[in-house]
Amino acid sequence: MTDRKPVGMPFESWIDRQIREAEERGEFEDLPGRGKPLPGEGRPLDEMWWIKQKVESEGLSMPLPPTLALRKDADEALAQARGARSETEARKIVEEINERIRKAIRTGLPGPPLNLMPFDVEQIVSEWRQARR
Incomplete structure (x- = not known):
């Protein structure tokens, strides 16, 4: 356990002394990551870094809000349609x-605004045909 700060000694000097003495005793020698750069150094500060790190280290996943999940599904559906084997x-x-988009617009979904309209089927199919020529 650390010593108590002596009366009249500034905190900074007391802390600096404790760190210096611990270094001299070799207490920092076997720390993980020693000698390696700090993760994320040089990147902009993300205020949620510690939450993201905890979620990743614990192997957790957070479900997307329904509107964002539908947007993601819509992007994936477009990619699948463009790579489909047939026009049908x-x-x-x-x-x-x-x-699914029409139903979400009619009934509403929790989460951020959907900002998604149904796709023009004929346009997508036309793009599919042109890609096959």
């Missing part, structure tokens, strides 16, 4: 995601 498959993928 591309059309089906876009129609399915459009139905």
Whole structure:
């Protein structure tokens, strides 16, 4: 346990002395990461760094709010439609995601604003055809 700060000694001097004495005793020699750069050094400060680090170190995952999950699903559906094997498959993928988007617009979903409208099926299918030429 550390000593108590002597009366009249400034905190900084007392702390500096304790750190110096601990270094001299070799108490910092076997710390993990010793001699390595600090993680994230040189990057902008993220106020939530410690939460993200804890979630990652514990192997936790946080579900997205429904509106953000639908946006992510919509992006993935577009990619799937563009890579579909047939025009029918591309059309089906876009129609399915459009139905989910319409339902979300009608009923509303918790989370940030959806900011998503149904996709133009004919435009996506046309792009699919042009990519195959």
